[in-house]
Amino acid sequence: MAVSKALMLIPRRTQLFAAYGRTLIVALAIAIAMLVAPRSYADSAAPETSAVGVHGMVVSESDDAAHAGVEILKHGGNAVDAALATELAVGVTNPAACGIGGGGFMLIYMAKAHHFYALDYRETAPLMARPDMYMRNGKPDEDLARDGILGVGVPGEIAGIDAALRRFGTMKFQQIAAPAEKLAADGYVASPHLAKEIEMLAPKLKLDPGLAQVFLKPDGSAHNAGDTIVAKNLAATLKGLGDNPVASFYHGEVAAALVEFMKAHGGLVSAADLANYRPDWRDPIHHRYEDYDVYAMPPPSSGGVVLEMLGALDSGHLAGLGVNSPPYLARLIEVMRQGFIDREQYADPAFVGVQIQKLLTDDNIQQLRERALHPKKSPPPAAAAHDHGTTNLLVADKDGNVVALTTTINTVFGAKMSVPALGLILNDEMDDFAVAPGVPNAYHLEGERANEVRGGKRPLSSMTPIIVTKNGAPVMTTGGSGGPTIISGVLQVTLNILAFHLDAGSAVAEPRIHEQAAPDVVIVEQAMPAATRSALEQMGYKLRVVPELGAVGAITIAPANFRGAADARKGGGAVGY
Ligand code: GLY
DSSP states (O other), X not given: OOHHHHHHHHHHHHHHHHHHHHHHHHHHHHHHHHHOOOOOTTTSOOOOSEEEESSOEEEESSHHXXXXXXXXXXXXXXXXXXXXXXXXXXXXXXXXXXXXXXXXXXXXXXXXXXXXXXXXXXXXXXXXXXXXXXXXXXXXXXXXXXXXXXXXXXXXXXXXXXXXXXXXXXXOHXXXXXXXXXXXXXXXXXXXXXXXXXXXXXXXXXXXXXXXXHHBOTTSOBXXXXXXXOOXXXXXXXXXXXXXXXIIIIISHHHHHHHHHHHHHTOOOOHHHHHHOOOEXXXXXXXXXXXXXXXXXXXXXXHHHHHHHHHHHTTOOHHHHOTTOHHHHHHHHHHHHHHHHHHTTOSOTTTSOOOHHHHTSHHHHXXXXXXXXXOOOOOOOOOOOOOOSOEEEEEEOTTSOEEEEEEEOSSTTTTSOEEGGGTEEOOOGGGGSBSSTTOBOTTSOBOOGGGBOOTTOOOOOOOOOEEEEETTEEEEEEEEESTTHHHHHHHHHHHHHHTTOOOHXXXXXXXXXXXXXXXXXXXXXXXXXHHHHHHHHHTTOOEEEESOOOEEEEEEEETTEEEEEOOTTTOOEEEXX
């Protein structure tokens, strides 16, 4: 059916909805799915990474997924419905980054209630997990946490989607899952970013029958950008979840298949782990920046670290320094370093008494500012922050609701293992724990006691979706992917908008830096002008130049004026309507 014809049918279907109930729910779901046609990177113009909308906006690291979300908005869904449809769709089209085997954080603003909600549906360590589970012959073996069955945490994705949908959505699970099911069943066009990841991981994908079957060609070579990838088993799993996905995923058929796979491969995730999994509604955290109120996820997110850094840069007259000027970057570097030092106190609050309110007091932030002004430098061992799994998406709707959501299976293709019959890629979220105190993880972040492995605990995360209001109304939202570079990226994009008044597209496009205290080296994107880099070197900073850091998206929100930007670093789409 042509897209225009399908669109003409929608109002009639919507009117008939009340009369024909459930049959038409299915019809509507099918109509939505039909509008999400695979896009070709080879035949058509590249997806739009910046867009303007009058009624709403969806930004995602997948253009197909952003379109799926906007179709839900157009069909009367709210920002939560659209965000969840986008999330399920991006789990199909960016499968190296996220999916039903992972978990995430969702920050929601509901305009009518004028209230923020924070949902933590992060993966959790299996009950059998132990602090020394990655020690071998007296030494930590961090590969065990990253590649393979012992890296797998209990997935939270479906429980989180279900909890948000039931509390704030207006649609049924199968309605919001329809676009994802169609993309998986009929195929989607591999983006250049996904093709790069498949190519990079091809030797490991070859070792897993389920991953090889979907992501490699019959001759074993990697799919290229523009190839159509079909994930029939994933489509069937999504459909089989029906409208009560928790029943199947955590207690029913999916749970049984997952547990059987775990037993067969020596994994720790048990039937009890799945049955006991619960997403947590947490109190969002908040701090002021200039005239703005910035809301973020509490621990185990690193949202508080971004709030601390913003607080330390408040009243800093940054605009006078100039965006990405050497004096501004020097100030950022020092504040980032101190923020990452404070990050060592963050962990799962159910296991560790994280003093988040104390960390966000004016006193603590003043101390951070003082430490940044009089830094004590540590020796700089070199390390790169490169792109990782994880994906961020943002939605703003016509009623003023906003969702900022980051979800992950951790590193690219997670544990590099899948449950073939389910089309489910297993996460390696256990690597976000301190594999052993003092031993760096995949992101070169050193582990401390607060973040050691414990059964039932959630690992510390860098994922930091945020929403900003002014005079009580949302004015922007942002979030990103790329391990700890999410924290520095979200900070810089927020400042580019609030302090330097850039539009969303320019704010996201500006080159970025990253400093995480250990190793104490400033990572700089090569797009940063050479003169700026050498000015930083002359100030005594040791730089490591990388092609690019993680991806950050943004939406700026004004009445009937939504400006969205996906990050060209990773591709994706901003779709307004
Ligand atoms: N797995 C990436 C993060 O949670 O920070």
